Amino acid sequence: MDNSLLISPALGIIVGVLMGLTGAGGGILSVPLLVFALHLNMVDASPISLSAIALAASVGALLGLKNNLLRYKAAIFMAIFGVILAPAGFWLASHIPNGPLLLIFSSALFYSAFNQYRQARNTALGIPEPPRQPPPCLLNPSAGKLTWNVPCAKALALTGGLAGLLSGLLGVGGGFIIIPALKRYTNLSTQSIIVTSLGVQALISGGSVIFSAATGSFNFIVAAPFSIGALGGLLIGLAISKKLSGPKLQQVFAVMVFGVAVSLTLKGLHLL
Structure with missing residues (x-):
């Protein structure tokens, strides 16, 4: 029997548990686990990772929709631009050697690790967020919906497009x-931000898997x-979260x- 048939569900459980415990960020470790445990290259590992993210994120988004936390219009709008640009990411990935691609991915991991650690540290120490100008996308309390305008649409379109490009690339x-x-x-x-993010990820990842x-x-x-x-891991993670x-x-x-990220950097440098 192919060892991958035994190893891949175990890896999936690990990713799902991390997603359940930490939110959407847990899925970022899907590709590194597939690269190290199954010895796949980035191009082969990416669609497999996206299939797991699409399934798990869909469940989280549906639960959020049931609890009226999912801003589905914003999620669909962002996902449209993400799905359009995801094939460009796949094309870039197929034309970049595995070594440099691993270094690009490790850079994304460093960025994610730094942001998550800083935010968690500030929360643990009770450090408030710095004051800021009113954002372009404001929630209408009476209607329970976002108030749409041109700056809001531009911001969400750019975010969705960048997420889609990285989805295909990494x-x-x-x-x-x-x-x-x-x-x-x-x-x-x-809570609404996390659930809406899951909705966007489910749509972009699902579209990327179909394209792949x-x-x-x-x-x-x-x-x-x-x-x-x-x-299965996601359900376990949610139960103990x-x-x-x-x-x-x-x-x-x-x-x-x-x-x-350090391990991927070393592997990427070795392949150069």
């Missing part, structure tokens, strides 16, 4: 881009057990991401 859902952007450009609650399958570069044999494992989640866990996860 095989990530883009939560490390979407969540900070929604915090900057909207006044949504933290249509072009014949999708390994269904590895992706199916990996995605099912991720879904109330006891283990918090700033300290976010800091531990950020340190873990930093360590993975």
Whole structure:
């Protein structure tokens, strides 16, 4: 029996548990786990990672929709631009050697680790966010909807497009881009931001997987057990998140991401 059939669901469970405990950011470790454990290159690992993110994020988004936390119009709007640019990311990935691509991915991990650690540290120490100008996308309290205008549309379109490009290029859902952007450009609650980000990731990742399958570069044999494992892990992570989640866990996860980024950097430099 192919070892990947046994290893891939275990890897999926790990990714799912991390997503359940830490939110959308846990999926960023999908590609590194596939690269190190299954010895896949970035181009092959990316669609497999996106299939797991699409499945897990869809469940989270649907739960958020049930609780009226998902801003689905904003999620769909952002995802449209993400789906349009994701094929460009796939094209770039196919034309960049594996070594430099690993270095690009490690840079994204360093950025994500730094942001998560800083935010978790500020939360643990009770440091408030610095004052800022009113964001372009404001929630109408009476209607419970975002008030749309040109600056708001531009900000969300740019965010969705960048998330889609990185989705195709690196095989990530883009939560490390979407969540900070929604915090900057909207006044949504933290829960609503996370759920809306999951909605965007589900749509972009799902579209990216369909594109990958249509072009014949999708390994269904590895992706199916990996995605099912991720879904199971997500449910486990959500079940225990109330006891283990918090700033300290976010800091531990950020340190873990930093360590993975260092490992990918070394691997990428070795392949140059």
